Amino acid sequence: MPIGHYRTTFWRILPDPILVASLFVALLGPFLLNAGWANTVSDQELTRFRQYFAIVQSGGSIDAVLDRSTWPHDDGLASYLELELLLHPSYDATLPRLMNFLQRWPNHAQRGRIERMVEVRIAHAAGENEVLAWYDRHPPVTKAGRVYYLQQLLANNRMAEAEPLWRNLYLEGVSFPQDLIEKTAIFERKLNPTDREERARNLIGQGHSEPLKNFLKTFPIHRSDYFFALDAATRGDKKLFAKYHARLNQQDANSPELWNARFEWLRKTKSWSSLSKMLMGREAQYLSTDDRCLLRYRLARVLYDDNRFKDVMNLLYQNVQEKGAQLEDSAWMAAWSAYRLKNNGRALELFELLGREAKSDHRRSQGAWWAAELSKSRETKQMWINQAAQSPDSFYGLIALETRDGQLPTLREPDILCHSITDPRMQQDLHRMLQLRAVERTHYNGPEIDDLGQRYHLSPEERLCLATHTGAYDYALKLSQIMKGDGRPHYWSGLYPTPHWQPDPGWSLDPALVWGIARQESTFLPHAESNAHAVGLLQLMPATAAEVARREKLPPSNPNRLRNPTYNLALGQSYMKRMLNIFDGDLVLALASYNAGPGRGKDWRQRRSIEPTLAFIENIPFTETRNYVKRVITGVVYYQLRLYGKGSILSLIDPGEPGPGKLAM
Secondary structure (H helix, E strand, C coil): CCCCCCCEECCCCCCCHHHHHHHHHHHCHHHHHHHHHCCCCCHHHHHHHHHHHHHHHHCCCCHHHCCHHHCCCCHHHHHHHHHHHHHCCCCCCCHHHHHHHHHHCCCCCCHHHHHHHHHHHHHHHCCHHHHHHHHHHCCCCCHHHHHHHHHHHHHCCCHHHHHHHHHHHHHHCCCCCHHHHHHCHHHHCCCCHHHHHHHHHHHHHCCCHHHHHHHHCCCCHHHHHHHHHHHHHHHCCHHHHHHHHCCCCHHHHCCHHHHHHHHHHHHHCCCHHHHHHHHCCHHHHHCCHHHHHHHHHHHHHHHHHCCCHHHHHHHHHHHHHHHHHHCHHHHHHHHHHHHHCCCHHHHHHHHHHHHHHCCCHHHHHHHHHHHHHHCCCHHHHHHHHHHHCCCCCCHHHHHHHHHHHCCCCCCEECCCCCCHHHCHHHHHHHHHHHHHHHCCCHHHHHHHHHHHHHHHCCCHHHHHHHHHHHCCHHHHHHHHHHHHHCCCCCCHHHHCCCCCCCCCCCCCECHHHHHHHHHHHHCCCCCCECCCCCECCCCECHHHHHHHHHHHCCCCCCHHHHCCHHHHHHHHHHHHHHHHHHCCCEHHHHHHHHHHCHHHHHHHHHHHHHCCHHHHHHCCCCHHHHHHHHHHHHHHHHHHHHHHCCCCCHHHHCCCCECCCCCEC
8 A cells, every 4th residue: 555545446456455555564664674563473473372362262261371471472462362361251350450451551442441340340459549549530430430439539528529420420310328318418409400300200211119209209299290100101000190190280291201101111012002092092192293203103113014004104104294204214114005005106205205305325216216116207217217326325326327327337446545554653553453463353453543543633544544454344344434424435445345354265155245245244343243143254143154064064163263254254155155056046035045044035935036126125024134135235236346347236136146156256
């Protein structure tokens, strides 16, 4: 990567920015040695570090790692190995050990995690003076830590510092011991009615009904009745709600806050029939417009899953009448429900509204495309296709662009300022990040870059350069998306990174497809784990991974191996290749099955042969799977453009496309 900047175009297929940067670092060898890079870690030492990191990550015995005298001499990697030990559930992370970490690496990018661990332990393991000194330098964030700090401030008569801390805790609904209540009575007398009502609301929100009863004894009767009614509505106690609601004046009885609590309880308890009845009744008029629209949308999603499209259309059309295209998800669901009911007049009205006024690119292009589908004149169709094509970052925008022009344009990478990789101030930090990449700990490099950015006031472009160079692909992706949202140029190397990892023993599927899946599944975090316990770059479920490993004669799967990018890519591409084979090369069905399971893909196969492609995709019954298919295909097309200089979305989405073997290597 040149010192100043580089420009790439994909008429000419140039190396990935990471490779360019690496080559440039090699050419700058003498400079880097003078900058302090002479102590490069040997391959043997890197292997030892990899082994130690793997032991800690495995979740088993960590005894083999505890003798620090066997660690290779690299302070940067040692700091992260020490960090992972301190975070390990089997390791006794005592206060002295935590403090030793902070003393040895005071500017560590992960110091905040250790400081939070200190906060939990220090009150029980240090003297009051030490605790107070620590909290002065590191204001506590936990409730227990803040209360203890408050006690110490009061004990040392530091009233001016204690008061704002007490006030925040009090308003949050924290209950104090009696001695603390007595010491802070002077603070409480300064509160106004609005402050006291904020505390009451927080007590209700936390479900602290008993403390609330005592607290409300100090309220005027008409306000205590109101908050008792609010508490009853929040807890779904109909009898108490009716009792206190009957005592309220008309203004309080019709309070949007009160009725929203009642509606929310019905929603949380899935009392859909009662919720629907109330939303259609006079009670709905007591809600604020925003609350009413949100509840309608939440109810409509449930009704949509039950195929009650007429109810959905009627319910959400009220949202459109009140808020127009501001609530674009409501407008889309109303429009698509009308389309499924063959109410093309209402559907076209709503598609056109979205195509004109939706704020997001994907909803605006989606509405415009379907407005084109339902328009009768050629001129009107073309107008809406042109409108959809104005959002080429979206699924429908790509379809419109290729439909209109017959092909997709090549990508042009903007100039990227990249002074940071040769900045003498950052060479030690850059060395550490490259070593983290070498031991597959790239997920630490994003916080490292943030730390450098704050220290040296780096521009977003400089941070992006560091991210692509050090393998922080997740950070590069998120940063590029923020930059795009801020109106900066589209940095394709960040938006669609091409990582240095490869499956072992090699690619059997087009990398454009695999990276498109990884981008959506994990945003390139090798250690990612979902709530459903899917693991790694391609988010493989343990049972699926074990089956694929047996079939491919690879080492048995376990959570530690699944966090290894080369292993995860090997299993994931094999599984995706199997999905393509099952569905005769139909990428839409294969992706839907990768996300929702092959059984569901087989259930949808017949409908796929009957419905038009885009209608089939929009009718996938699971929102997650529906969005997944569109986002991954969009990613695949952009990876084709990045890797090969050309791509096509239309050749990927039609039934049976792209066909058997066409995505194989």
